[in-house]
Amino acid sequence: MNTSCTECGAELAVPNDAIVGEIVSCKDCSTEYEVAEISNGNVLLKPAEQVGEDWGE
Amino acid sequence: MTGRTESIEDSLEVRAFNKFPIAIVRGKGSVVWDSAGTEYIDFMSGIGVALVGHCNDSVLAAIRDQSERLITCHGSYYNDARADFVERLVRCAPRGLERALLTNTGTESVEAAIKLARRKTARKKVVSMKGGFHGKTLGALSATWNRKYRDPFGPLLGGFEFAEYGDPQSLDSVVDGDTAAVLAEPIQGESGVIIPPADYFRQVREVCDRKGALLIFDEIQSGLGRTGRMWASEHWGVVPDMMTVSKGLGGGLPIGAALATPEVAESLKGGEHTSTFAGNPLSCAAGSATLDFIAKNDLPGQAREKGEYMKAALSKIASGHRLAREVRGLGLMLALQSRVDIHSQLLSAQSKGLITAYSGRDTFRFLPALTIDRDQIARGLEMLEGAIGEEEAARV
Numbered sequence: 001m002n003t004s005c006t007e008c009g010a011e012l013a014v015p016n017d018a019i020v021g022e023i024v025s026c027k028d029c030s031t032e033y034e035v036a037e038i039s040n041g042n043v044l045l046k047p048a049e050q051v052g053e054d055w056g057e
Numbered sequence: 058m059t060g061r062t063e064s065i066e067d068s069l070e071v072r073a074f075n076k077f078p079i080a081i082v083r084g085k086g087s088v089v090w091d092s093a094g095t096e097y098i099d100f101m102s103g104i105g106v107a108l109v110g111h112c113n114d115s116v117l118a119a120i121r122d123q124s125e126r127l128i129t130c131h132g133s134y135y136n137d138a139r140a141d142f143v144e145r146l147v148r149c150a151p152r153g154l155e156r157a158l159l160t161n162t163g164t165e166s167v168e169a170a171i172k173l174a175r176r177k178t179a180r181k182k183v184v185s186m187k188g189g190f191h192g193k194t195l196g197a198l199s200a201t202w203n204r205k206y207r208d209p210f211g212p213l214l215g216g217f218e219f220a221e222y223g224d225p226q227s228l229d230s231v232v233d234g235d236t237a238a239v240l241a242e243p244i245q246g247e248s249g250v251i252i253p254p255a256d257y258f259r260q261v262r263e264v265c266d267r268k269g270a271l272l273i274f275d276e277i278q279s280g281l282g283r284t285g286r287m288w289a290s291e292h293w294g295v296v297p298d299m300m301t302v303s304k305g306l307g308g309g310l311p312i313g314a315a316l317a318t319p320e321v322a323e324s325l326k327g328g329e330h331t332s333t334f335a336g337n338p339l340s341c342a343a344g345s346a347t348l349d350f351i352a353k354n355d356l357p358g359q360a361r362e363k364g365e366y367m368k369a370a371l372s373k374i375a376s377g378h379r380l381a382r383e384v385r386g387l388g389l390m391l392a393l394q395s396r397v398d399i400h401s402q403l404l405s406a407q408s409k410g411l412i413t414a415y416s417g418r419d420t421f422r423f424l425p426a427l428t429i430d431r432d433q434i435a436r437g438l439e440m441l442e443g444a445i446g447e448e449e450a451a452r453v
Contacts, residue, residue: 019379021397021452023419030188030203032418034398048398048418 001043007031014043023048060092077407084111087429089412098437100413105246105278105390105424108305109350113428116308116346123342132159132336142341145348146314151288151296156322159336160313163277163303164192167240169315169330170299171196174238174271177324181215184231184270185240186222190247191275191301200240203247223253225260236270238299243289246278246424249416250385250392258295271298271321277313278390281305282351282427285361285388292387308347312340356427357388364388367423367434374442380449382419391423392416393441397448405444411437 001014010028014035018024022035024045032048059067062080080092087110089099102108109116123138130136143157150157158173160166171183185191185200192198198207199214207213216235221227222245232239239261245251265272274297279289281302286292288300298321303313334340350356368386371393375381382394395402398418406413414422421441425434 019396019452023395023397 001041003043003045005029005031006047012045014045018043062092077404079407079412081412086110086112087426087433095410097407097410097412098433098440100411100423100425100437102305102424102426103309104414105283105304107309107426108281108283109308109347109356110426110428111309113308113347113350115350116310116343119308119342119346120310120339123339126338128339129334129337131333132331136336136338136341138338138341138345139336142344142348145345146302146316149287149348149352150316151290151300153296153318154300154316155319156317158315158317158322158325158330159341160303160315160332161311161334161340162192162313163301164194164197165332165335166277166301166303166313166315167191167197167200167275168194170240170273170301170317171200171238172330173299173315173317173321173325174273176329177321178237178269178271180235180237180270182233182236183217183238183240184220184228184236185217186242186245187219188222188245188248188251189219189240189242189275190245191240191242222248222251223257225257225264228261229264232264232268232270234268236268238271238273239265240273240275242275242277242279243292244279244284244387244390246390246422247416249394249420250390250422252385252387255293258290258293262295265298273297273299273301275301277301277303278424281347282357282360283388283390283424284386285357285364287351287357289387289390306347307340307343308350310340310343312344351427354428360388360427363427363429363431363434364391366431367391367438370434370438371423374438374445378442378445378449380445380452386423389423389425389427389429392420393423394420395445397452402444402448405447406440409440409443411440411444413437413441 003012005012005026008029018035024033033045034048036046037044081089082092083090087099089097158169187202189202191200199217220231274290300316306312371384375384382396385392416422
C-alpha cells in the first residue's frame with residue numbers, strides 16, 4: 001500500500017500486512033507515522049508522537 | 058516508590074535526561090544492581106561505555122595506582138601516564154593515523170576533528186550523513202541529522218550539509234571544492250545500527266580523494282572491537298584521514314581522541330585548541346589499562362564470536378514474533394527493529410531484569426560489554442522475548 005508523506009510529499013510504503021500501531025517512516029525526511037486504523041483494506045496514518053525518553057547516542 | 062536518589066536528582070538536576078524509574082548504584086562485568094539490590098543484565102553498558110565490563114579489575118587497579126600518584130596535569134606539561142596512553146592508542150589506530158588530539162568525550166572529539174579539517178584544508182564545508190549522530194555540542198550537533206536535536210538550538214554552524222548514507226552518488230553531488238571533510242559513522246548507531254552497502258566506503262574514499270576532502274570516521278560507538286574488528290572501518294578496508302574515538306576508551310572514565318595523520322595534525326598551532334581536562338593522568342591510566350585489556354583478551358574476536366551467537370538468537374526470536382521487523386548488526390553492535398513502539402516492551406524487559414538501549418521509538422539496540430558471556434546473553438534474550446511476547450498478546 002502506498003501513500004504520501006505529509007511533510008515532504010515522498011512516497012510512503014505501508015506493508016500490505018500492516019497492523020494497528022505499526023510505525024512507518026518516511027525514507028526521505030524521517031518523519032514517523034503510526035497506523036491508526038485499518039478498514040476495508042485502507043490504512044489511516046497519524047503522525048507518531050514525539051519520543052519522550054531518548055538518549056540520542 | 059521514589060527514593061532519596063531519585064528525589065534529589067529530580068529536584069536539583071537540570072532535566073537533560075528523561076529517566077527510567079531505576080537508580081543503578083553498583084555494577085560488575087555485565088551486571089548492574091539498583092538501590093533495592095535488584096540485579097539486571099546490562100545489554101546497554103551506558104551506551105557502549107562499559108566495553109570491558111563494569112568495574113573491570115585491570116582498569117580499577119590502574120585507577121587506584123594513578124589516583125595515588127597524580128590525578129590532574131595540565132596539557133602544557135608532559136606526563137608519563139599520558140605518554141603511555143597515546144603510545145598505545147596510536148599503535149592500535151588505523152595505518153597513518155599517528156597523531157592523537159586528546160579530549161574528554163565523543164562530542165569533543167568530533168568538534169576537534171571538524172576544527173582540524175577546516176584548519177588543514179582552509180575549506181569551510183562539512184558533509185555528514187542523513188541518519189548520522191555525532192554529538193550534541195553545537196559543532197557536532199550541526200553534523201547530526203535528527204532535527205529534534207538541532208531545531209531547538211538554531212542557528213547552528215554554517216557550512217554543514219547532508220548526503221544520503223549508503224549512496225555514493227548522493228555524496229558526489231554534495232561534496233565540492235569547498236568541502237573540508239566528509240564525516241560518517243562506519244555503522245550508524247543512533248539511527249538503529251545501519252550497515253552500509255559493502256562497496257560504499259571504498260567509493261566514499263574515492264570521492265574524498267578526487268575532490269580533496271578529508272574523510273573522518275566516527276568510531277565512537279563502533280570502535281574498539283565492538284563490531285568484531287578493532288575498528289569498524291576494517292570491515293571494508295578503508296582508511297580515513299581522521300578518526301574519532303571515545304565511549305569505551307576509558308573503561309568507564311571519560312576520555313576521547315581525534316586521531317589524525319601527521320599532515321593534518323601539523324596544521325594546528327599550539328594554543329589554538331586546548332582543553333583543561335583532556336589528557337589528564339587518571340583517565341589516561343584507565344585508557345591504557347583498557348587498551349591493554351582489549352588486546353590481551355582479543356575482545357574483537359570475542360565480539361565477533363559472541364555477536365554471531367547473539368545475532369542468530371535474535372533472528373530466531375524475530376522469526377517467531379510478528380511484531381519483530383528486522384535484526385541488524387555486526388559483532389556486538391546489534392539491533393532488533395520492532396514494527397511498533399517499544400516503550401512498553403522496554404519497561405517490561407526492565408521488570409524482568411534486562412536493561413538495554415534503543416534507537417528512536419521502534420528499535421532495540423544492544424551494546425553489551427564485549428566481556429559478556431553466553432549465559433548472560435541467553436538469559437537476557439529470554440527476558441527480551443518475554444517482553445515481546447507479552448506485547449504481542451496484548452495487541453491481539
